[in-house]
Amino acid sequence: MPPLIRALLWASASLAIALAWIADxxxxxVGSALVVALPIAMLACTPRAACRKG
Numbered sequence: 210m211p212p213l214i215r216a217l218l219w220a221s222a223s224l225a226i227a228l229a230w231i232a233d234x235x236x237x238x239v240g241s242a243l244v245v246a247l248p249i250a251m252l253a254c255t256p257r258a259a260c261r262k263g
Contacts, residue, residue, distance in 0.1 A: 219247070230244070
C-alpha cells in the first residue's frame, strides 16, 4: 500500500475518533485513550523500510 494512502487511512481514523469524542458519542476516557493509542498503533504497523527511505 502506498505511504500516502496509508497516511490518509490513519488520519481519517484519528479524525473520526476526535469528532466522536467531541460529539460525546464515545466516553471521554475512551476517547482520550484512543487518541493516545492510535498513533502508537500507526507507528507499530508502519514497515521499517518506509522509515529508512531517504
